Amino acid sequence: MTLAHETDQHRTTAPDPDEVFGAHRGGKLSTGLTAPLADARDLAIAYTPGVADVSRAIAADAALAARYTWAHRLVAVVSDGTAVLGLGDIGPRAALPVMEGKSALFKSFAGLDSIPLVLDTTDVDEIVETLVRLRPTFGAVNLEDVSAPRCFELERRLIEALDCPVMHDDQHGTAIVLLAALRGACAVQRRPLDSLRIVISGAGAAGVACTRILRAAGASDVVLLDSRGIVDAGRGGVKAELAAVTNPRGLTGGIADALDGADVFVGLSSATLPEELLATMAGDGMVFALSNPDPEVHPVVARRHAAIVATGRSDFPNQINNVLAFPGVFRGALDAHARRITDRMKLAAAEAIVDVVADELAPDRIVPGPFDPRVAPAVASAVARATEAG
Incomplete structure (x- = not known):
């Protein structure tokens, strides 16, 4: 196609x-x-x-x-x-x-x-x-x-x-769907999540939550950037905690330094990503340009350099839409009379989302569409089971 x-x-x-x-x-x-x-x-x-x-x-x-x-x-x-x-x-x-x-x-x-x-x-x-x-x-x-x-x-x-x-939801709904999409992309390319070099641009609510869920899911090399560049051990507060579990190669500098040889770019900052930096990524790269309405890089441009491209928009393939997560997460939590929404429940939700299209995965279909009627029931069931499992 x-x-x-x-x-x-x-x-x-x-x-x-x-x-x-x-x-x-x-x-x-x-x-x-x-x-x-x-x-x-x-x-x-x-x-x-x-x-x-x-x-x-x-x-x-x-x-x-x-x-x-x-x-x-x-x-x-x-x-x-x-x-x-x-x-x-x-x-x-x-x-x-x-x-x-x-x-x-x-x-x-x-x-x-x-x-x-x-x-x-x-x-x-x-x-x-x-x-x-x-x-x-x-x-x-x-x-x-x-x-x-x-x-x-x-x-x-x-x-x-x-x-x-x-x-x-701005934190965890985004994180759940991103993890589902990344798992779908890994399945398409037959690559394990823990082998990927992942760059997340944007250390706000969504960026922090995405970093945490990817680490919890087994991603071993995540580099997080904010407006000052790569988050490193010199930061304070929440970012100091993130620096302790990210950037294992000790990178310093800005987006150009982070993207050199990276497998995955996740954009959550609205900052424009120059096309020439995409060319420095590893082969078969993945670009998740999620800012709305204007992604960090236009999908058509991203496809010149990346094998899999996703956005937050409905007018291109692979829409990363929180509606895939939050209705089922809350339904499952309430069905199970849960007092908390735990990390286990979030990871279960991500698995359920990608499992819905496990037999239909392709470079332009790494997650279900937002109106797929199978998604919310599958997520709710998975979350309820995760609640019962402790």
Whole structure:
């Protein structure tokens, strides 16, 4: 299949602005009923006096709330609006359409109800306190579009404070799908993951999580870069921890030094990657240019030098889309009554994603498409099994 054919086959038409605004008019969500409410008897069951019996039962045994309310199956999609898409710090009100969209994806792909909560504060203490007080209302927390480095502390604090699954999708959803795609690419090329020299450009939320999951999956040579160049032992904080488990060859310098002889480039920084640097990578290279809407290098250019190319875009093959991960991860965690989303569960999710297309793998198909109906159930099942395994 030629590149032109691949491009034409996967290209989508950008939606008309009037269509976009029309679809968002009044918001994208509404509530629905699971029981009839058509007459006085229905009213007596759904509301007073019947509902009092249910409330008394829950007051006597709080665990019954999981059976008789929607809280156990409700995901709170939480943002402070500080790192929205590629738009940056645009505030909670402007972030709400994105959170509504996330809730729509939860329902469409995993059958989970969710509610968007945008908070008019960037203070970690205030966000934690707010969600602790709201805990009886929901069964899990999907953090979204929270800027780094606060996102690391916020996720950690919420995991400690809440007795329910918490996951920052910008970190871990991206990491799960990247690992799945890299495993798919390795299968296509018949190469082991631990043999690859991997370069990750971008040490924000996604870059840090991708580095950690690749190391946990067995990648032995990962070099991470931020705006100052290769992350080395001289860094402090979170990056000092990463420096201790990355860059085994002790590289210094910038992207040119990191890419020389590398097998894999992962772009998560929005920084443009010059074509001449791609030419210095090893043969049969892999390029994952994941920034949206403008990848670090155009896929057509990347294909001149790399055997496998992936982006975050829907108009080219191999889209690295978080929707392959987060609906099934939360569904599996809630199905298994998990209190945490663990590394074991994330690794299981990545394996499940690539297993869906194990018999269909090709250079332009290293992960399933976002609308593949097999993905969310497979991920949910794998995550639930990983929960039960400890």
